[in-house]
Amino acid sequence: MSEVLVLVDHVEGAVGKTTYELLTLARRLGEPAAVFIGPGIDDARESLRAYGAEKVYVVDSPDMSDYLVVPKAEALAHLVEQAAPTAVLMSSSLEGKEIAGRLAVRCGSGLITDAVDVVAGADGPVTTQSVFAGSYTVQARVTTGTPIITVKPNSTTPELADGAAVEAPVEITVSDAAKAARVVNREPRKRSGRPELTEAAIVVSGGRGTGGDFAPVEELADALGAAVGASRAAVDSGWYPHSYQIGQTGKTVSPQLYVACGISGAIQHRAGMQTSRTIVAVNKDAEAPIFELVDFGVVGDLKSVLPQAAEAVRQRKG
């Protein structure tokens, strides 16, 4: 059976949940082979094995983190040539999509981005995408070269599968051209202590209706163990950082539960959350378009409803 390359998402060995999802999908297509780029393999090896990596390519060179995506695309291009995989899977993060774009041009391969499902087909992997703000689903496959597919977080449930995790160090020389853009400073974002927005099972988000006070939104999020998101209106008003923005120009989330608080539900926002499993909204305006999407809605003032709900959740949890 031939290999399916999975680019590992990690920060110095701390592997993101999306990688386990990718390994689970890769198993449907062939033999999952993780590609681990950068330092920290000692912290990652066991979990990659546990989620089914039969092989782990390790590319560790300081050039990999200082020069944005080009060296990573070069490393993957080298592996595509060497291993002739059935497909290459990576996460639909900003970085993942850029690497995929470069890689597709370099390998002469077709590219599909933002898949929400991947299955084996007679003519190669078949992907499902959700487009136009979630109003259409599209099935597609790559017809030229090695299929390169980026997959959205939460597309599948990670499954444990004993892999062999045979380690294969990869020596590559990064080209000078790849070094032309260099990261000179990196300031880690302050950790909120909450789950990562695109990976969270529950997201509670706030919009214009918060009036700038996100405390009730955060309180309910913490009671539910959820991530906090924000609408563009809230971000543009400077109430919450851009990295928490949900919608067309921000993150796309697809959690089990999405709680929209004081968000009207414009199409740009819907583009970022419409595929959530269950949608709940709290809004003062009974006419807000968000109510057209909800599984459960409360017409009311979030400033009273959210703290009461948070208190009730805490009591239930004991």
Place this chain on the structure above:
Amino acid sequence: MMSPMKIVVCVKHVPDAAASRRFDDSDHTVDRAGVDGLLSELDEYALEEALKIRDTAGDGGEVVVLTVGPEPASDAVRKSLQMGADSGVHVVDGAIAGSDALATSQVLARAIDRIGGWDLVLCGMASTDGSMGVVPAMLAERLSVPQVTYAAEVVVDGTQVTVRRDGDLATETVEAEAPLVISVTDQINEPRYPSFKGIMAAKKKPVDRWSLADIGVDPADVGLSAAWSVVASTEARPPRSQGEVVIDEGDGAGRLVDYLVGQKFV
């Protein structure tokens, strides 16, 4: 002394996201008939940034706006000229219809070659229709230059370009030398509206119309039949049906939590 900068801004004419968008049943391409098009909102930020770089330098630099697409795409060029771009290029050719991102990046790259003498290529972070966000990276690969994407701030000093990117894990400062491709986010600036003067001035600005032959692209390499991926089916998702909506009369929070418990979220 540094010569004035020439900046190419790639823009796309897209169906209005607020309209109801759908697929053509026969070939699964986006059905553009009956949907008003407009300059992709996210490209306005790239254009604004190019204009600011030109005007800050104030040394006679030049902003060329480039679009690829059918006849109506000339609207996107016109709007860009009204906002302040100096000239426009519209690549229009029947063979382009249905092109994927790979082919589009090829057409853009060859048009940029023909424009020539450029220092920066600016793009929006993604289109508002296809929204793959991969064209800037593909374009940079084809032009054999680095790309710095999702720029939230761009500072140009001679050929030295410093970019701030607000990533998920960190805020990065990236240094690069022109020539390079930059894509910008909607956080970078506030795009201007065309002024009356700008609208009048745009009428006299030059716009070149090029076919694929003009830029040396083989029509067989682009279009739907040359795409490296194929759409097998498109299906409208059934609209979400509205569930229960209650009016808070002091019991809203309680009923909300009852619902969450019932669905096993608590």
